């Protein structure tokens with residue numbers, strides 16, 4: 001019997017719980033949510049969904065899927081919760097959801113984990129000063145040195161490339177850090193590790209036999225021959241040359257403003273952006289709501305939504321669950337190809 005996929009319901013005051021409930025109301029689900037059952041029942045009532053919760057423990061078999069029923073591994077909230085109003089007292093609860101999912105993936109009680117959004121600031125306010133995001137938390141929880149955040153639009157995931165502008169995979173050389181710290185974080189050894197993980201996981205999970213990766217420069221016009229910054233000359237180009245000599249297909253460093261145009265993206269399997277807001281606005285413009293976030297380089301399968309906690313929509317029932325659906329479908333595909 002295949003272990004189920006698990007979905008962490010994320011920040012309880014955000015839209016994560018209701019997105020999970022919306023999917024369970026619409027379709028027969030063959031996965032398990034992790035979260036507080038009473039909070040999920042309350043949220044279902046608030047948004048007018050009839051969803052019955054079935055409380056299970058890791059290792060319990062899943063019943064026959066049926067729409068309107070949500071299997072749940074229970075984890076209790078630490079404090080009361082109202083949609084749209086974050087409470088740092090529940091920060092530890094959000095991390096407990098992740099810890100249970102990681103343990104289950106590593107001990108075989110889960111086949112993969114999909115994460116609904118959490119609120120990074122609230123986890124920090126709860127006293128976890130070193131918390132950065134799911135990506136970095138999972139890296140540390142799994143004891144690996146480097147992971148890579150990659151977001152991909154649905155059309156790039158499933159090979160239905162109808163429009164080159166919308167079929168995109170964008171990976172990041174650096175993840176969640178203040179813009180003022182980005183340049184110092186572009187280091188040869190981590191850039192090399194990121195490119196190796198990206199190429200290996202494109203082969204492993206996305207059936208790309210010889211990945212072609214386009215690499216952005218850090219500075220405007222890729223540094224303008226050193227007149228607008230020297231990271232391209234001193235760090236990025238030497239790394240790319242070294243990896244090319246091993247046979248990797250790498251382009252760049254290219255000016256990021258024109259890299260994301262159909263001509264430059266033709267035949268490119270993934271773009272490596274140097275920082276969060278160099279790459280993700282383009283990806284989200286191309287496919288917000290139809291994209292998923294994948295953490296590459298982990299010893300487990302983790303996918304996530306392409307959006308955050310949307311506190312402005314929480315409890316309204318107006319949030320779009322499509323990206324969660326894409327993230328679940330992708331995780332299931334990855335489990336199938338493992």
Ligand SMILES: NC(=O)c1ccc[n+]([C@@H]2O[C@H](COP(=O)([O-])OP(=O)(O)OC[C@H]3O[C@@H](n4cnc5c(N)ncnc54)[C@H](O)[C@@H]3O)[C@@H](O)[C@H]2O)c1
Nearest residue numbers: 116117118119120121304305307308309310312313319320
């Ligand atoms: N995977 C994750 O855990 C994840 C991803 C991104 C952001 N975040 C966190 O979420 C919090 C809020 O971040 P933000 O405000 O930058 O981004 P956000 O994605 O929460 O919201 C940005 C805008 O998009 C809208 N939106 C988001 N998801 C939507 C959906 N499913 N349907 C319809 N509209 C939607 C929101 O209403 C808002 O107008 C932050 O703490 C951030 O770190 C978490």
Ligand SMILES: N[C@H](C(=O)O)[C@H](O)COP(=O)(O)O
Nearest residue numbers: 133134135136280304306307
């Ligand atoms: N960078 C992601 C995005 O903008 O969608 C997001 O913040 C999620 O990051 P984690 O999965 O590491 O929490």
